[in-house]
Amino acid sequence: xxxxxxxxVNTLGEFGLIEHLTKQTQLKHPSSIYGIGDDAAVLSxxxxxxxxxxxxxxxxxxxxxxxxxxxxxxxxxxxxxxxxIYAMNALPKQITVSLAISNRFSVEALEELYxxxxxxxxxxxVDLVGGDTTSSQKGLYLSVTAIGxxxxxxxxxxxxxxxxxxxxxxxxxxxxxxxLQILEREKQIYLxxxxxxxxxxxxxxxxERQLKPEARRDMxxxxxxxxxxxxxxxxxSDGLASELxxxxxxxxxxxxxxxxxxxxxxxxxxxxxxFQLDPITCALSGGExxxxxxxxxxxxxxxxxxxxDTYIMGEVVAPDDGIRLHTKGGNIHDLKAQxxxxx
Amino acid sequence: xxxxxxxxVNTLGEFGLIEHLTKQTQLKHPSSIYGIGDDAAVLSxxxxxxxxxxxxxxxxxxxxxxxxxxxxxxxxxxxxxxxxIYAMNALPKQITVSLAISNRFSVEALEELYxxxxxxxxxxxVDLVGGDTTSSQKGLYLSVTAIGxxxxxxxxxxxxxxxxxxxxxxxxxxxxxxxLQILEREKQIYLxxxxxxxxxxxxxxxxERQLKPEARRDMxxxxxxxxxxxxxxxxxSDGLASELxxxxxxxxxxxxxxxxxxxxxxxxxxxxxxFQLDPITCALSGGExxxxxxxxxxxxxxxxxxxxDTYIMGEVVAPDDGIRLHTKGGNIHDLKAQxxxxx
Numbered sequence: 269x270x271x272x273x274x275x276x277v278n279t280l281g282e283f284g285l286i287e288h289l290t291k292q293t294q295l296k297h298p299s300s301i302y303g304i305g306d307d308a309a310v311l312s313x314x315x316x317x318x319x320x321x322x323x324x325x326x327x328x329x330x331x332x333x334x335x336x337x338x339x340x341x342x343x344x345x346x347x348x349x350x351x352x353i354y355a356m357n358a359l360p361k362q363i364t365v366s367l368a369i370s371n372r373f374s375v376e377a378l379e380e381l382y383x384x385x386x387x388x389x390x391x392x393x394v395d396l397v398g399g400d401t402t403s404s405q406k407g408l409y410l411s412v413t414a415i416g417x418x419x420x421x422x423x424x425x426x427x428x429x430x431x432x433x434x435x436x437x438x439x440x441x442x443x444x445x446x447x448l449q450i451l452e453r454e455k456q457i458y459l460x461x462x463x464x465x466x467x468x469x470x471x472x473x474x475x476e477r478q479l480k481p482e483a484r485r486d487m488x489x490x491x492x493x494x495x496x497x498x499x500x501x502x503x504x505s506d507g508l509a510s511e512l513x514x515x516x517x518x519x520x521x522x523x524x525x526x527x528x529x530x531x532x533x534x535x536x537x538x539x540x541x542x543f544q545l546d547p548i549t550c551a552l553s554g555g556e557x558x559x560x561x562x563x564x565x566x567x568x569x570x571x572x573x574x575x576x577d578t579y580i581m582g583e584v585v586a587p588d589d590g591i592r593l594h595t596k597g598g599n600i601h602d603l604k605a606q607x608x609x610x611x
Numbered sequence: 612x613x614x615x616x617x618x619x620v621n622t623l624g625e626f627g628l629i630e631h632l633t634k635q636t637q638l639k640h641p642s643s644i645y646g647i648g649d650d651a652a653v654l655s656x657x658x659x660x661x662x663x664x665x666x667x668x669x670x671x672x673x674x675x676x677x678x679x680x681x682x683x684x685x686x687x688x689x690x691x692x693x694x695x696i697y698a699m700n701a702l703p704k705q706i707t708v709s710l711a712i713s714n715r716f717s718v719e720a721l722e723e724l725y726x727x728x729x730x731x732x733x734x735x736x737v738d739l740v741g742g743d744t745t746s747s748q749k750g751l752y753l754s755v756t757a758i759g760x761x762x763x764x765x766x767x768x769x770x771x772x773x774x775x776x777x778x779x780x781x782x783x784x785x786x787x788x789x790x791l792q793i794l795e796r797e798k799q800i801y802l803x804x805x806x807x808x809x810x811x812x813x814x815x816x817x818x819e820r821q822l823k824p825e826a827r828r829d830m831x832x833x834x835x836x837x838x839x840x841x842x843x844x845x846x847x848s849d850g851l852a853s854e855l856x857x858x859x860x861x862x863x864x865x866x867x868x869x870x871x872x873x874x875x876x877x878x879x880x881x882x883x884x885x886f887q888l889d890p891i892t893c894a895l896s897g898g899e900x901x902x903x904x905x906x907x908x909x910x911x912x913x914x915x916x917x918x919x920d921t922y923i924m925g926e927v928v929a930p931d932d933g934i935r936l937h938t939k940g941g942n943i944h945d946l947k948a949q950x951x952x953x954x
Contacts, residue, residue: 301660305770306699306768306770307664307694307698307769307846308664308695308696308698308699309663310661310662310663310699311662311663312659316655317654318654319652319653319654320707320756321650322707322709322742322754322756323709323743324710324754326745326746328748329711329745329746329747355650358651364756366665368667398664399665400666400667402667402673403669403672404669404672404750405749409667409747409752411667411709411743413663413665413707413756414651415663420655423653425645426648426650427649501650503650
């Protein structure tokens with residue numbers, strides 16, 4: 269935080285601070301009747317389903333402010349919640365944001381954070397309708413709740429994958445994890461020798477995937493346009509393997525994945541090798557990609573085959589067949605769910 | 612925390628922990644289609660308005676675990692959010708709960724916390740539909756979001772009080788603040804001499820108002836039964852004066868309050884005097900009472916006069932007349948909003 273101006277949050281007080289940070293908020297949705305400024309936000313109900321998701325992001329656990337600009341953090345904290353709404357095959361409409369901050373954060377720092385929050389709200393067309401701001405004894409805590417809508421015949425749960433369904437994934441996997449490894453490496457170099465400038469230009473794609481991920485709103489629109497409803501869906505926040513385990517356990521099925529079907533970006537592949545890591549391991553266990561993992565009925569093959577940026581990587585199988593990976597080398601082995609552990 | 616058994620949360624892992632703590636959750640509302648276990652909770656929409664409120668509670672800022680049993684904390688964390696929903700003249704239906712915990716909390720400690728959360732959900736007839744559990748570097752952070760419903764012609768905002776309206780308040784004020792002062796006093800005595808047993812029996816009402824407050828669901832039902840819609844309403848979380856300022860500022864009005872109309876419980880009055888505090892100051896600035904402050908049209912006087920546990924304490928006046936208190940001694944002075952400061 270290189271702010272030359274530093275305004276203590278106490279100069280505004282709690283209510284003044286919320287007002288200051290949210291005054292630019294404009295409600296975009298007709299369903300957002302009343303936003304910030306009362307005991308609760310007021311939304312009008314439509315005839316469909318409402319979906320609600322909430323996430324807590326903790327400094328030192330989920331993010332490191334040494335290399336995370338506050339604007340990016342604000343943006344990402346919204347995106348990770350919207351990703352959960354998209355993973356229900358729903359469209360987010362509103363969010364609330366609660367903050368707990370220690371007194372080391374200035375008003376200018378919080379303005380940066382909210383600039384990112386507002387940018388994400390604009391880009392994803394959601395309304396910031398409420399929140400709470402309080403102090404913490406140490407560090408920054410961000411709790412975001414997202415609210416979305418969908419139709420009863422379009423919702424995609426995790427527990428409804430069927431044997432024979434095709435398993436698909438969007439985008440590419442592992443890049444966010446490798447971006448994090450680069451940032452951690454540069455942090456260590458900096459800590460050892462503060463005079464050295466970080467060398468990040470070569471890795472801008474990987475770093476952007478880590479610091480400013482995007483959620484797959486485009487896929488939800490494409491599903492609707494192509495009259496496709498995934499039989500099950502989840503977003504890839506903890507790593508592909510972990511998400512696959514959630515779908516299989518909750519649906520009571522197994523999965524068979526082709527390594528050659530798991531999309532990995534060339535830069536991620538090269539960076540993994542530089543770090544002496546196996547690219548497929550980064551893709552399976554890396555996390556924070558915010559891509560969508562979903563299953564479709566086999567008769568929807570033609571619909572899914574021509575979806576852009578979508579990869580068919582396997583099949584839903586009987587539970588007794590387990591969750592297995594067919595490697596490029598021709599071996600078949602059991603997958604392990606090694607998602608991010610935050611305890 | 613006197614748990615003789617201490618199970619490290621790491622033995623369960625993040626997903627195991629959520630499952631363990633929420634397995635007794637049963638959905639009570641037809642509108643709660645799907646609760647914990649997917650990317651988002653799924654609610655069906657009714658034809659009315661949805662209201663959403665969120666609060667963050669921070670250890671060392673909002674609560675002190677030296678004298679706050681975790682079960683009470685869980686209960687209170689739900690109640691304070693429901694209170695915001697009632698303050699919109701709405702009925703809460705669902706909540707989500709996110710936690711950040713340091714590794715000093717055992718599984719048994721979190722079970723206690725969730726026992727209180729479940730008890731509040733049962734008592735207030737709301738469904739726990741989602742949440743997030745993660746680790747903190749230090750302390751306990753609780754973020755609760757409540758979702759409720761009401762009809763478009765029954766909602767009560769803060770910014771709609773009109774000149775001439777009667778100002779009313781429920782229950783009694785200041786008791787929670789005095790309960791806190793007693794708990795703080797006993798904490799200091801204990802810290803100075805751990806052998807001394809706390810003397811709390813004499814003050815059970817005040818302490819209960821602090822540790823296990825209730826929200827005024829009964830009033831919302833009474834309003835409906837009596838076909839009364841407050842012209843404006845807010846819950847008393849930061850102190851009566853502070854809430855009055857919110858209503859006046861947002862409605863563009865002033866207020867005139869009779870000290871004799873501000874309800875104070877006899878035990879609160881006596882305890883204030885013992886602490887050499889002015890009882891009316893405790894009532895005006897104490898906070899955490901979770902009573903309802905509301906305004907009604909003058910023609911609704913007959914409806915409000917016979918509401919149980921409701922006190923008419925003043926009138927909405929022109930903005931130029933300010934926000935003033937007519938004391939029992941016959942003086943009139945300007946009120947100051949001295950709500951709780953958390954920065």
